[in-house]
Amino acid sequence: MEDFWFEVVEIIQTIGDGLLFGSTYALIGIGFTLIFGAMGKLNMAYAGVSIAGAYTGLAIHILLEAPFPIVFLVSASVSALIGYLVYQACFRFIP
Structure with a gap:
């Protein structure tokens, strides 16, 4: 059984x-x-930004043993920052 x-x-x-x-x-x-x-453009960096946020959240959770709200806020902030940097470096010049 x-x-x-x-x-x-x-x-x-x-x-x-x-x-x-x-x-x-x-x-x-x-x-x-x-x-x-x-x-109107295919942004393949989106997947990389998503994975960077996921790995950041995993690292913060394992290394710092932070609570979930902190992990979520930090990983979302890191993803947003990386996405902004990719936009500034690559996409703002494309018409």
């Missing part, structure tokens, strides 16, 4: 993981669509 409950828990965990990963990919895809619609 223990094996049955172990398999049920594993299935529920797999479904949860799939939903979380799928929603993350959907958010990044929606971001690509919004940026392309607003700028």
